Amino acid sequence: MQTVSNEPFTIKNIKNYVVGYDKVVPTIKGELKRYINLDNSASTPTLTPVLNTINEFMGWYSSIHRGTGFKSQLSTHFYEQSREIVRRFCNVRNDDHTIIFGKNATEAINKLAHRIPLKGNSIIFTSRMEHHSNDLPWRMRAPVVYIGLDEKGRIDINDLHYKLKTHRGRVQLVAITGASNVTGYINPISEIAEIVHAHKAELMVDASQLAPHRKIDMGDQDDPSHIDYLAFSAHKIYAPFGLGVLIANRKTFEDGDPDYVGGGTVDLVSTDNVLWTDVPEKEEAGTPNVVGAVALAKAIQVVTEIGMDKIAMHEASLTEYALKKLKKIPGIVIYGSTDEKEAENRLGVIPFNLQDMPHALVASMLNYESAIGVRNGCFCAQPYIRCLLQTTADQSAQLENNILHHDRSNMPGAVRMSFGMYNEESEIDAFIEALEKIARKETIGKYDIDKTTGEYKPQNFELHFDEYFRL
Numbered sequence: 001m002q003t004v005s006n007e008p009f010t011i012k013n014i015k016n017y018v019v020g021y022d023k024v025v026p027t028i029k030g031e032l033k034r035y036i037n038l039d040n041s042a043s044t045p046t047l048t049p050v051l052n053t054i055n056e057f058m059g060w061y062s063s064i065h066r067g068t069g070f071k072s073q074l075s076t077h078f079y080e081q082s083r084e085i086v087r088r089f090c091n092v093r094n095d096d097h098t099i100i101f102g103k104n105a106t107e108a109i110n111k112l113a114h115r116i117p118l119k120g121n122s123i124i125f126t127s128r129m130e131h132h133s134n135d136l137p138w139r140m141r142a143p144v145v146y147i148g149l150d151e152k153g154r155i156d157i158n159d160l161h162y163k164l165k166t167h168r169g170r171v172q173l174v175a176i177t178g179a180s181n182v183t184g185y186i187n188p189i190s191e192i193a194e195i196v197h198a199h200k201a202e203l204m205v206d207a208s209q210l211a212p213h214r215k216i217d218m219g220d221q222d223d224p225s226h227i228d229y230l231a232f233s234a235h236k237i238y239a240p241f242g243l244g245v246l247i248a249n250r251k252t253f254e255d256g257d258p259d260y261v262g263g264g265t266v267d268l269v270s271t272d273n274v275l276w277t278d279v280p281e282k283e284e285a286g287t288p289n290v291v292g293a294v295a296l297a298k299a300i301q302v303v304t305e306i307g308m309d310k311i312a313m314h315e316a317s318l319t320e321y322a323l324k325k326l327k328k329i330p331g332i333v334i335y336g337s338t339d340e341k342e343a344e345n346r347l348g349v350i351p352f353n354l355q356d357m358p359h360a361l362v363a364s365m366l367n368y369e370s371a372i373g374v375r376n377g378c379f380c381a382q383p384y385i386r387c388l389l390q391t392t393a394d395q396s397a398q399l400e401n402n403i404l405h406h407d408r409s410n411m412p413g414a415v416r417m418s419f420g421m422y423n424e425e426s427e428i429d430a431f432i433e434a435l436e437k438i439a440r441k442e443t444i445g446k447y448d449i450d451k452t453t454g455e456y457k458p459q460n461f462e463l464h465f466d467e468y469f470r471l
Helices: 048-058 070-089 105-115 157-166 189-198 250-254 290-306 308-326 340-345 359-370 382-389 393-404 425-439
Strands: 024-026 032-034 097-102 123-127 144-147 171-177 202-206 229-233 244-249 266-269 274-276 332-334 349-354 375-377 414-418 447-450 455-458
Touching (some): 070 097, 070 290, 097 105, 097 250, 105 202, 105 229, 105 250, 123 157, 157 189, 171 189, 189 202, 244 250, 308 340, 308 349, 308 425, 349 359, 349 425, 359 375, 359 414, 359 425, 359 447, 359 455, 382 414
Parallel strands (some): 123 144, 123 171
Antiparallel strands (some): 024 032, 097 244, 229 244, 266 274, 349 414, 375 414, 447 455
């Protein structure tokens, strides 16, 4: 895979290679403004070297595996090379692991939840800070025990020790996020791994938020701090083309039937018998996403060239800068750590609320008046958000009643800004200026809420999307 550039990729120049970086969008002031994307935890834009690589590859694209034609062989070669690039990126050292491609991390975790062999009385541990994708799949498979949080919303290691001892012999898997998509906390994975393995359990890490921002090391399998399973999504690492990765202990998938069956999963089929093929092909039913694999591989090459350490340093600098400015805004409530000195040990993810202002309204105003994209709500982590907001049982009951009546006008939540490697301090300055105006009630629009969605939209203003893009 060739780098489509004459200059090396760096933190300083990477914004020049972000597809859509200079797009302008309409505001209610009647002007077009450059869109500032501070919603990178949800998904990242792609990069021109990734897009250029795909465009070049499409001339050679063909269905992979078992095809004798030149294009089929070429496509197969680069699909498997993409798997090798993922292996090096995550420092997978030996053949004890297999790398399975799917459509996203959610599917990867569901696949593991479906396939991991469990004993009859097994339980699974996860935490109260998890994304729904690392919570709900486990509930469908076995009883789940939740590791508690400390007063700052971090994993309570003492509670992990206590509950592992309480359920000694029954805990087969501990599934933990590498970093929170709500507060940006980075969990002490090596420490947790040693604790988990000492209790003869396995460790699964949801690295969806971690992979774009920090080095990943699966570890030697004879090292107590190793990771047994890991999942992440390409769309969060500048390759939004529908690919997810599951790195798993090979033995987990060698026996038993795959969760999806059909083309590509078999060696032999008769009317009364099936012989499954080897992993990972056994777990990649149908025609796989070759283009997505190539895109992820190229994105990994770019971030590797920049340097994961440099990406981490840059995003920590942005986080420190943002926290210093945010804390000066009257009426702001920041969730998680507010200490800018801790920026190096967290991700650039900052959730907050303005007192007496709905989070959905604040997010809407940032968009319609200042062309700034953030996210609001619960970020697919409702138990964690309720914990951070200290939602009472009565409030939770009222919320459930409102939802049953299709009323989302009072959904608990927060506003979240999140950085990518291409963001700059000038964008934070624009964000702070816009947020200060909102806090001072100096906005110009009047907004109505749609109770069924919980969204606020400005009066007498309509977006015409087909002026910007058409199918």
